Amino acid sequence: MGICKFCNQERELCDSHIIPEFMYKPMYQEKHQFYELSNIKKVRYHQKGLREKLLCKKCESFFSVYEGYAASVFRKISNYSLDYNKGFIIIPDVDYIKYKLFLLSVLWRMSISKKSVFKISSLGPYKERIHNLLLNKDPGKTYQYTFHQGIILLNGKQEKDLIVPPNSKRINGINTHSFVMHGMLFIINCVNHQINNQIPPSLKIDNNLVIYILEGSKIDSFISFMNEILQNNPSLDI
Numbered sequence: 164m165g166i167c168k169f170c171n172q173e174r175e176l177c178d179s180h181i182i183p184e185f186m187y188k189p190m191y192q193e194k195h196q197f198y199e200l201s202n203i204k205k206v207r208y209h210q211k212g213l214r215e216k217l218l219c220k221k222c223e224s225f226f227s228v229y230e231g232y233a234a235s236v237f238r239k240i241s242n243y244s245l246d247y248n249k250g251f252i253i254i255p256d257v258d259y260i261k262y263k264l265f266l267l268s269v270l271w272r273m274s275i276s277k278k279s280v281f282k283i284s285s286l287g288p289y290k291e292r293i294h295n296l297l298l299n300k301d302p303g304k305t306y307q308y309t310f311h312q313g314i315i316l317l318n319g320k321q322e323k324d325l326i327v328p329p330n331s332k333r334i335n336g337i338n339t340h341s342f343v344m345h346g347m348l349f350i351i352n353c354v355n356h357q358i359n360n361q362i363p364p365s366l367k368i369d370n371n372l373v374i375y376i377l378e379g380s381k382i383d384s385f386i387s388f389m390n391e392i393l394q395n396n397p398s399l400d401i
């Protein structure tokens with residue numbers, strides 16, 4: 164027994180994953196390691212360290228709804244033919260509420276982790292705010308907690324076993340948290356108010372998910388890379 168981090172009730176706790184389990188499947192089958200993004204250096208993967216007793220069964224199943232939905236979107240993305248020259252793809256009909264709550268749930272789990280390499284300790288007041296949004300099934304306004312998503316190409320293809328622990332940075336006064344799962348880079352901006360001149364988020368209320376296609380070697384300049392794409396494709400800025 165222990166206190167569930169989500170509902171704060173005393174319950175039997177599960178071995179919870181910080182990064183959803185379905186994303187490990189390609190990795191279990193293949194290389195049993197994850198990568199460090201800075202120089203795509205291989206890092207040994209410790210399976211046991213990635214589970215923690217954090218949530219009760221009821222809360223685990225609450226999150227699994229969003230994970231199941233994200234898994235279905237990820238399958239759609241995998242089936243999409245990537246037009247590398249265009250620099251981005253648009254996946255239509257992605258449920259703004261479910262998909263954004265999924266990403267917020269991953270970010271929140273990273274903030275409650277005690278020992279995992281996936282720990283984010285810099286969420287500050289946003290930890291409680293995100294917890295409340297999740298409890299209320301509220302994804303927030305479109306300008307809050309915006310995110311950008313990109314497919315990372317290594318040697319020309321998406322490596323679905325690519326998982327990279329989070330990296331937190333302050334960019335233009337905004338706390339950003341980036342991590343890689345399923346071979347895709349996610350950058351979540353902890354912002355609560357409307358910001359001018361912000362790069363348009365990957366998902367808005369129109370349910371079109373814009374995913375940038377990134378060469379592994381260009382990751383460090385992700386923001387400028389996206390700006391470049393947006394300049395060449397003004398219609399994306401809607």
Ligand SMILES: [Zn+2]
Pocket residue numbers: 167168169170171172174218219220221222223
């Ligand atoms: Zn619970």
